[in-house]
């Protein structure tokens with residue numbers, strides 16, 4: 001089979017890097033103004049030259065063109081009523097990007113900055129991340145521009161019910177399985193699962209993951225992304241004869257990923273000296289007390305500056321870019337996309353940064369990645385480093401299918417096995433395609449190949 005249009009015949013005559021650029025140019029025209037989506041697609045495509053050179057069949061089958069076009073993008077109205085009886089309207093999204101390897105799988109984000117560009121960048125990344133886990137899951141993502149901050153528990157419930165009333169038509173345990181992301185944790189997942197169950201009149205536990213472990217959730221799902229990031233970075237450090245033990249670590253954010261990255265880094269012997277939320281950062285040179293952060297964020301839902309009330313020696317700053325000017329050995333950005341710019345990357349390098357692990361999705365912009373990698377910083381890309389969350393989500397699906405649950409120790413052991421295997425596969429693939437030690441190339445090519453080969457095997461669609 002050969003994907004043939006006159007344009008493709010022409011670009012087949014060009015070099016593979018020209019071919020990749022030409023395809024991306026078309027993607028940029030078709031998705032004009034979607035800067036995050038174009039950033040994420042280029043980030044993957046720019047790694048693919050060696051693999052396209054060795055495998056021209058990917059051109060014949062139009063793999064790049066097909067991968068960048070979501071199988072389905074659903075946009076819907078979410079109307080809900082606040083506690084005063086006032087009606088609000090938000091926008092809901094679900095991008096069902098690629099179902100080659102399994103049901104669409106990926107989180108839901110509730111944040112006012114959510115747009116179709118952001119949903120599509122996250123869904124696109126998810127295809128390759130999920131492929132790297134080696135588990136049977138396709139790629140998807142969704143959410144809403146709803147802002148959960150300052151809403152009462154009843155308002156959150158009403159919003160989640162309204163959101164799921166529409167989303168329920170499009171998902172199912174073998175179709176599409178959402179989970180949490182920014183602004184969506186086990187409370188929101190609980191309300192959404194409850195509404196789905198009510199609409200379907202069936203207890204399909206595997207329709208969402210990240211449920212409360214008392215009600216069908218997997219143990220260690222809450223911890224999985226943060227722990228997994230630290231497991232991955234520890235493997236990367238070990239490869240260079242280094243370790244977390246004795247190092248100074250900065251972890252941005254203070255949400256789900258951040259808290260458990262801090263917890264595991266400390267368990268591995270590091271001192272975490274700073275973390276943040278969207279209103280500022282705290283610096284505690286004697287070491288952040290994670291239990292206080294958990295109490296503030298998970299229980300009281302308060303701002304991070306309240307940390308100073310029980311830790312008066314810590315400092316607070318309201319300019320989040322300053323967190324990256326504090327000297328540290330290891331940086332784990334765990335808040336949001338593009339939080340590390342070229343300037344921040346330079347500041348980190350100047351202060352002697354040794355390694356960076358992306359706990360968040362695309363936290364380093366393109367120039368920041370260049371600065372870090374050109375200066376010898378060990379770099380663990382998001383697709384590989386933060387895949388532990390979705391990996392344990394896939395394990396939650398397995399447990400739900402079996403109507404059985406594994407112990408925390410069993411899940412944690414499987415998580416460690418997955419993270420080590422992703423690391424090995426990135427290292428081996430980078431080596432095989434002539435870029436030894438380049439985990440970005442390794443992750444992009446390994447994830448891409450797995451999906452591309454299966455897309456060819458399943459025929460054109």
Ligand code: NDP
Nearest residue numbers: 181182183225253254255256257277278335336360361389
């Ligand atoms: P949470 O909502 O639990 O926490 C997000 C944290 O980041 C909060 O401290 C939040 O501050 C801060 N933050 C969010 N948006 C911004 C912003 N625009 N500017 C500055 N700070 C911000 O989300 P998660 O921990 O679940 O997600 C964090 C990152 O990890 C995201 O990139 C997500 O896509 C990624 N990720 C999450 C996974 C998961 O399993 N949850 C899995 C893999 C990746 P505030 O509370 O003030 O808003």
Ligand code: 2IT
Nearest residue numbers: 106107179181389390393
């Ligand atoms: O970005 C991510 O990998 C997630 N938000 C987790 C997705 C999932 O389905 O657990």
